[in-house]
Amino acid sequence: MSSTPWWRSAVIYQVYIRSFADGNGDGIGDITGLRSHLPYLKSLGVDALWINPWYKSPMADGGYDVADYRAIDPLFGTLADAEQLIADAHRHGIRIIPDIVPNHTSDQHVWFQAALASGRGSPERARYIFRPGRGPDGAQPPNNWVSCFGGPAWTRLPDGDWYLHLFAPEQPDLNWQHPDIAAEFESILRFWFNRGVDGFRVDVAHGLAKDPELPDLPHTLTGETDQARLGHVEHPHWDRDDVHAIYRTWRKVADEFDGDLAFVAEAWADTPERLAAYVRPGGLHTAFNFDFLMASWDAKDLRAAIDDSLAMLDGVGAPATWVLSNHDVMRHASRYARRTVKPWVPNVPYLPEGPADLELGTRRARAAALLMFALPGGAYIYQGDELGLPEVEDLPEAVRQDPIWERSGHTNPGRDGCRIPIPWSGPVAPFGFSPADASAAPWLPQPADWNERSVEAQTGDDTSMLELYRTALRIRRDHPALGDGTMTWHDTPAGVLAFHRQPGLTCVVNLSDEPYQLPEHAAILLASGPVENALLAPDQAAWLTR
Ligand code: NOJ
Ligand code: CA
Numbered sequence: 427m428s429s430t431p432w433w434r435s436a437v438i439y440q441v442y443i444r445s446f447a448d449g450n451g452d453g454i455g456d457i458t459g460l461r462s463h464l465p466y467l468k469s470l471g472v473d474a475l476w477i478n479p480w481y482k483s484p485m486a487d488g489g490y491d492v493a494d495y496r497a498i499d500p501l502f503g504t505l506a507d508a509e510q511l512i513a514d515a516h517r518h519g520i521r522i523i524p525d526i527v528p529n530h531t532s533d534q535h536v537w538f539q540a541a542l543a544s545g546r547g548s549p550e551r552a553r554y555i556f557r558p559g560r561g562p563d564g565a566q567p568p569n570n571w572v573s574c575f576g577g578p579a580w581t582r583l584p585d586g587d588w589y590l591h592l593f594a595p596e597q598p599d600l601n602w603q604h605p606d607i608a609a610e611f612e613s614i615l616r617f618w619f620n621r622g623v624d625g626f627r628v629d630v631a632h633g634l635a636k637d638p639e640l641p642d643l644p645h646t647l648t649g650e651t652d653q654a655r656l657g658h659v660e661h662p663h664w665d666r667d668d669v670h671a672i673y674r675t676w677r678k679v680a681d682e683f684d685g686d687l688a689f690v691a692e693a694w695a696d697t698p699e700r701l702a703a704y705v706r707p708g709g710l711h712t713a714f715n716f717d718f719l720m721a722s723w724d725a726k727d728l729r730a731a732i733d734d735s736l737a738m739l740d741g742v743g744a745p746a747t748w749v750l751s752n753h754d755v756m757r758h759a760s761r762y763a764r765r766t767v768k769p770w771v772p773n774v775p776y777l778p779e780g781p782a783d784l785e786l787g788t789r790r791a792r793a794a795a796l797l798m799f800a801l802p803g804g805a806y807i808y809q810g811d812e813l814g815l816p817e818v819e820d821l822p823e824a825v826r827q828d829p830i831w832e833r834s835g836h837t838n839p840g841r842d843g844c845r846i847p848i849p850w851s852g853p854v855a856p857f858g859f860s861p862a863d864a865s866a867a868p869w870l871p872q873p874a875d876w877n878e879r880s881v882e883a884q885t886g887d888d889t890s891m892l893e894l895y896r897t898a899l900r901i902r903r904d905h906p907a908l909g910d911g912t913m914t915w916h917d918t919p920a921g922v923l924a925f926h927r928q929p930g931l932t933c934v935v936n937l938s939d940e941p942y943q944l945p946e947h948a949a950i951l952l953a954s955g956p957v958e959n960a961l962l963a964p965d966q967a968a969w970l971t972r
Pocket of ligand 2: 449452454499
């Protein structure tokens, strides 16, 4: 057994529980469904599950509007089911990392309900961010902040007060300067640590500290600029220095418990330096590296994202984590399915140009998986990545549920297309997502041809995405070079990335338009597609044992 903490090299599988597996036939994924597929996750070879919010919620934003942080939503099961899941997963050697949502609650949370009932200026309102409006009759919002889902970040109550919501109006922002908030979240962390969870994914980790003056956004920050390329500019509510004090306390809470607990921050920062600040000693353990996800399919861009992130994280002694897709972004098989892949700009709708060439996108997704699993640090799989699921881009408008769709005035399709229920088996929908005698169809419709992408269809097919993932993860587990550690780049022609991991493994990715001649005598351990005459085709990757 190595003494390196598990989270420095973990492969973490993201379970969007509503779309993973439906145990009771109501068309919505649940804990029973998840429990029944733990053997699948074990055979895939993942170390831990990040589970999107499963708490009691009116589901205005897929559960990111939490009404009770200590209760499981009845759609997903009960607290006893969650405890069973944690125990079962641990028996399979799989750790459990739920989401925690500290930036905002649901408008149905008892605190917000009390704030509404208690009126203007009440102590109950001090737990949130209530302000009078501007203008002669207070009819203008207190400032010009905008909601990430479109429209103003303020909603007015009939009594005249406005409250802040950086997301949907059903998600009022908490006032983290109020002592009740810190105390409550420490208690919530302990509640779940006592039930055996192995850590948390921290939602909107960069949003908790607001400038107490609530100043207007300067005009330089209101446009759709690509801030990541411009460097850091102080912002009145994102990534403020004060936020780290909260996580130093959380770290102390985690350290009270045995078992190597770990936090992963969903933190959007302008620069790798700013991101690294979340994972300094005494802070959170890891943070998602979205620069890698946002890079286009381009050797220079990807290499820059990798180098910058490793350099900064190394400086604070934290491991990198790599991610290609999640429940908020267009699935990478579809992103990469355009000849020119647009880089992603945070908070700007990602609207790809031209029709998807899924054959191309799949080839690149296979190569990207080998790249990601060979990089130093941990890696995330979003459920369905291992099946090569594309984004469903033609969902009928009537079935769309993401609040982004409505709030953007139907200009941004939102995130439903990456949240389609998983196809497990069988020729027709629901493809084993729900039991045969289900009373309802899946909450979002599955494409009719997803029988070809089901777990059953791909199992045992050596050319399938699923078997590529299984093999890659098996090698990753067994090979001493993979996971935590360092890497060295090889000199390669433009458009080709190659790096060495000690001892004895080289990863080569061909992002150019020409076949690339692999070094002589290199033995191929794994390749993302057929390699003939030692030629690595465009959009292919290989692991070599040298
Ligand atoms: C980030 C989550 O990943 C996203 O799904 C959610 O809508 C926002 N945070 C608000 O909680
Ligand atoms: Ca269900």
